[in-house]
Every structure is written in structure tokens, then in C-alpha cells.
Amino acid sequence: MADAPPPLDFDTDFSPETGAPMAVLEGVVRVTAPNAGPFTFTGTNSFIIGGERVAVLDPGPDDAGHRAALLAAIGGRPVEAIILTHTHKDHSAGVKALQAATGAPLWFAGPHRLSRPPRLFEINALARDCDWGLTPDRTFFDGESFAVGGVGLEAIATPGHCANHMAYGLTGTSWLLSGDHIMGWNSTLVAVPDGSMADYLASLRKVIALPYASYLPAHGGSIPDGPAYARALLAHRELRNRQVVDAVQSGARSVDDLLARIYPTLAARLKFAAALTLRAHIEYLAAQGSIRSRRGLFGLRLSPA
Numbered sequence: 001m002a003d004a005p006p007p008l009d010f011d012t013d014f015s016p017e018t019g020a021p022m023a024v025l026e027g028v029v030r031v032t033a034p035n036a037g038p039f040t041f042t043g044t045n046s047f048i049i050g051g052e053r054v055a056v057l058d059p060g061p062d063d064a065g066h067r068a069a070l071l072a073a074i075g076g077r078p079v080e081a082i083i084l085t086h087t088h089k090d091h092s093a094g095v096k097a098l099q100a101a102t103g104a105p106l107w108f109a110g111p112h113r114l115s116r117p118p119r120l121f122e123i124n125a126l127a128r129d130c131d132w133g134l135t136p137d138r139t140f141f142d143g144e145s146f147a148v149g150g151v152g153l154e155a156i157a158t159p160g161h162c163a164n165h166m167a168y169g170l171t172g173t174s175w176l177l178s179g180d181h182i183m184g185w186n187s188t189l190v191a192v193p194d195g196s197m198a199d200y201l202a203s204l205r206k207v208i209a210l211p212y213a214s215y216l217p218a219h220g221g222s223i224p225d226g227p228a229y230a231r232a233l234l235a236h237r238e239l240r241n242r243q244v245v246d247a248v249q250s251g252a253r254s255v256d257d258l259l260a261r262i263y264p265t266l267a268a269r270l271k272f273a274a275a276l277t278l279r280a281h282i283e284y285l286a287a288q289g290s291i292r293s294r295r296g297l298f299g300l301r302l303s304p305a
């Protein structure tokens with residue numbers, strides 16, 4: 001019999017000194033941006049990687065104070081590259097100004113794209129949060145190895161939160177820079193058509209099987225036992241799938257019905273995000289044949305399979 005997954009325990013105790021460089025590993029310094037919020041927790045973590053020469057992973061928002069903090073932490077060292085985990089603006093909006101200040105090229109997994117084409121009457125709720133205009137000087141592919149600042153990295157495609165999401169393993173160590181794919185403070189937002197629940201679940205399983213034991217996410221603190229936490233996240237999503245199926249079989253016919261049944265005490269400010277993720281679960285379950293979903297002018301209509 002397979003071992004039961006560990007309980008999902010979110011760590012909300014992370015309290016960074018915004019803008020202050022914090023050495024988290026040899027050759028890796030974290031600087032947290034001042035963009036705290038419901039979707040960013042305490043702010044976006046930018047990472048400076050290297051020694052005499054460096055790279056910057058996820059420069060964060062277009063914020064002059066954060067840019068000054070990054071440049072102070074870089075301390076005049078040559079910047080070999082600016083690297084992105086993905087192109088949501090809380091990670092990428094600061095790229096252009098940091099490029100102007102450092103002359104560094106931009107490396108990531110290709111321009112922002114949807115996980116699938118939009119459907120009739122469908123609105124991409126995250127459209128304004130995406131950096132559609134960025135083009136990489138170097139495009140990473142899954143499994144590609146490279147080095148910056150004397151530090152070896154492995155690019156690992158982890159779509160789901162969005163289509164061009166990459167995590168980066170620190171070669172020869174147990175550490176993975178997990179971006180928004182796995183964060184310790186909360187489960188990741190998956191909103192169709194920008195993201196994909198099928199891709200997200202597959203990427204979770206992929207990361208669990210990798211030889212990285214600990215994760216450094218783009219929001220919140222480090223995750224010491226990364227695979228155990230990822231297994232708990234996977235179990236949480238699978239439980240949510242079962243809850244959606246059970247609710248539809250019991251009479252739920254809309255996303256609002258699911259919100260009322262699955263999240264009866266959820267704060268009003270969080271219901272929008274919950275509804276987005278429920279739509280991703282619905283799409284996944286409909287593709288699996290577990291429920292039926294029909295799109296119309298007034299939203300999704302659900303029925304049992």
C-alpha cells in the first residue's frame with residue numbers, strides 16, 4: 001500500500017527585510033521586492049546568482065527602489081544574463097530598466113503564450129498581468145544545462161501556472177529554484193486559458209521525481225523538504241478534483257455553486273482567485289470525462305458525466 005501523502009501545511013511565517021540582500025546559498029542571494037499582495041505574499045523574490053560575475057533571476061516589478069536594491073547587491077559586478085522563470089509582470093516588468101542599467105541579455109523559455117487558444121465568449125482574466133512583449137535573447141528548452149557566474153544550472157520546463165514557466169536546478173546541489181510552480185505559503189494559481197491544470201499536475205509529478213530535495217520559490221521562504229511538500233500539493237489538487245465531481249453529482253451546476261459548496265467560509269477578496277482555479281479544475285475534469293461542461297453567454301453550465 002502506498003504511503004499516505006504528508007498533510008499540506010502552508011508556511012506563512014516568512015518575513016523578509018524588503019530590499020535587503022540575503023545570502024540563502026553559496027552563490028545565491030535573495031532580494032525581496034516591495035510588491036506584497038494577495039497573489040504575491042510578501043513580494044517577489046529576485047535572486048542574484050554567481051560570484052565575480054552574476055545573473056539576476058526574476059527582476060520583479062518595475063520599481064525604482066527594488067532596482068536600486070538589486071544594483072547595490074550586484075555591486076558593480078558584470079551581469080551575464082537576466083533570467084526569467086516566466087512572464088507574469090510581478091516577475092518580469094523590471095526587465096527593461098535592469099537591462100538598461102546592466103546591458104545584460106534576457107534568457108527565458110520564449111514569449112508569453114496561452115496554454116491553449118481562447119474559446120468562444122472566454123476572457124483571459126490574467127491578460128493584463130502578462131508581459132506579452134518580451135522576447136528572449138536566448139530561449140531555454142527543457143533539460144538544457146548552462147552556467148552563469150560560475151554556477152551551473154539546469155532549465156526544467158514546468159508549465160501549468162503559465163505555459164512558459166521554467167524552474168532551475170542548481171547543478172551539483174540539492175536545490176531547485178521553483179518560481180511560482182511550487183511555493184510554501186500557498187497553492188499556485190492556475191487560471192485558464194493562461195494556465196492549464198493538466199500541465200500543472202504533470203509538472204508537479206515531474207518535479208517530485210527530480211533529484212532536488214529543497215526548493216527556493218519566487219514568493220515566500222525556502223521549502224526544506226520539497227518533494228514531500230509537492231506530494232502534498234498534488235494530493236490537495238486531487239482532493240479538489242474529487243470535491244468538484246462530488247458537488248456536480250450532488251446538483252452544483254455553475255462555478256458559483258461550486259464556490260458555495262467547496263469554499264463556504266472563504267473571504268470575499270479571495271473568491272475571484274478560487275473561481276479561476278475551479279474553472280481550471282472543471283476543464284481538466286471535463287477532458288477526463290469525469291463531468292460535463294458547456295460554455296454559454298452566462299458562463300459554464302455543469303452536469304454529471
